[in-house]
Amino acid sequence: MSGSGVLPHSIFVTHSEGEMTLETSRGETTVELLSGADMIARFLKDEGVEYIYGYPGGAALHIYDALFRQDDVKHILVRHEQAATHAADGYARASGKPGTVLVTSGPGATNAVTGIATAYMDSIPMVVLCGQVASHLIGEDAFQETDIIGVTRPIVKHSFSIRHPAEIPMVLKKAYYLAASGRPGPVVVDIPKDMTAPTERYEYVYPKKVKLRSYNPVTRGHSGQIKKAVDLMLKARRPVFYTGGGIVTGRACEALTDLVCRLGYPITTTLMGIGAYPQSDRQSLGWLGMHGSYESNMAMHHADLIIAIGARFDDRVTNSTSKFCPTAKIVHVDIDPSSISKTVRADVPIVGPAGSVINEMISLVQDREPTNPEALTEWWQKIDGWREERRGKLYEPAEPGEPLKPEQVIEEICRVTRGEAYVTTDVGQHQMFAGQYYKFDKPNRFITSGGLGTMGFGFPAAMGVKQSYPDDDVICVTGEGSFQMMMQELSTCKQYGIGVKIVNLNNGSLGMVRQWQDLNYKSRHAHSYMESLPDFQKLIEAYGFTALRVESPEELEPALERAFADKNELVFLDIYVDPREHVYPMHVPLGSMRDMLLSKTERT
């Protein structure tokens, strides 16, 4: 280790308070000397971090002590480290700012792994500070030692180990910069306990700037390529915009809406891109892919031009890539070059941030018109035809005496909250229903684990969202399977008075697994239904919260009115829904985008 190489030019040494000597090369005397732990606390404040989600333990205790001695950064004590990562993730998705997590070494760090992987798959900015055993113990299988850098290597954007306390401010600056810039992602910082020792203090200066010679995210796209793309766009006869989470993280929603409206073309988004373009607008076809809308999948399949921006042709979107959009040329804009032509070859690749590329496109289409207006009119007729085909047939509402349909519950929630709530989800059928039947006109509102599909994500994520948006309704749509993976966080909500609404679409089974078993395993429901569910009402009440049970359709509306009466109150709705319901449409495996099951009895 080359400790001396990383020290700042002015050095200072002290081993006990009082006998501190300080020399600086500039002859200043007002330099602050801080321990590594205090530097972390100070840095977080200077960086503008509002919340840390964390859980203490031996290797992190110096840091916890430093947090105790300040009030600028609020620490939220979760009940499981996975929840800390999901809460920080939810905070980041809703606010656009990086989330911050603090955990101890060993089990604390490994508990955070699922949340780090979740953030990585969805490109969410997050900094995870992990305690580590003291440097001299590393490699000795010391108590609570885990090589967390090694464990998380494939699921981080980057990671750092602190090798000298003096490098803490710069390393943390790099960590936040990397997490939030370019294609965002989680960054892990491993902090051996001796790096934060209270007795060793070093000069602290907040680094205002950071530069990494090997990391220069692009700031604009190639103008020639953008021009080529725009020419194709104007000539297109059957164009579709296909946009993803990159629009949301790239803060390009307004620009996108402007471009799409100017051209008058249809747009479909990925699950991660929901709300980037108002879903209530006529040009919006909803979202696409495995459980996407009929019209968006049909439009994609028949398109002659796909304008993909900030989306990554994920297998849950494309179905079989060899049958993907056979007649389409593809324009693909992404900030990450490795996303382009990874699974589907792009005809016009453009590496650049969504916002700047879209703005350049707008300036190029400004005083030009699409050259095939008749073809476009025909295209819209076709699309409207697809829409019409499915109108009123999306699901069958419950007859009197029948159990509620999950779809109608979500529609009702959307109505009661005027489509303005933040909705987080867990993973399963309820997640798909929430995405399909809640209509989002704004970005950052539908918060779901898209890439990793992490059960347990929804509830802690909702906590993180609620803290940035205390005056909004924040709803976690969950299932009884997923909720039980993170339900210990009720205790966190109690401690901090976090008033999220939990909607448990209780189908008494691991519904999505069961659906696959119905379709592929002749309804052999191997371990997909939950016997011995808790009495959720009693469980919630044990934490001092209100829970309402809804078993029949007429109970729904009053329960919702009650649940949403007070934005600050945590209310749990245990809503019994039809366990036999399936999510449709659903891609037929190995097919093209238009190959879909539309109900238990119909397919395209």
Place this chain on the structure above:
Amino acid sequence: MRHIISILLENEPGALSRVVGLFSQRNFNIESLNVAPTEDATLSRLTVTTVGDDRIVEQITKQLNKLIDVVKLVDLTEGNHIERELMLVKVKALGAQRDEVKRTADIFRAQVVDVAPGVYTVQIAGDAGKLDAFVQAMAPIGILEVARTGVSGIARGDKMLSL
């Protein structure tokens, strides 16, 4: 097709494992790997040979470039380049074999660098094909041990991989 990718890598702990990990994580293949410091103490140079179609190799270079510790890289096989690998081979050298080893070594412009009773150690440099051919030529005499460095390479002419 076979590609030789040379990488300038931050000389940081863990940087190498990020590169190697990337190959296994994404199911890319590594035929050989060679890594050593450069004249700049902050950089190491890593050369990896891999086999894959254009789409895969494009992904490999893009994914490598995405690693924060990768400063710069070049696919040497895209242009004229010099490829070298060093190999040390221990062969049996008893009686008449001694001459044969020496003769074969001369043909390949290899050098005998160590001698022990019954054993010659031969050093040879060249591209991977030449080394393979040498191994084949020596096999009937009796190879005892082979140590190869993995391919290293550099572009011809004034093209450079530098900052």
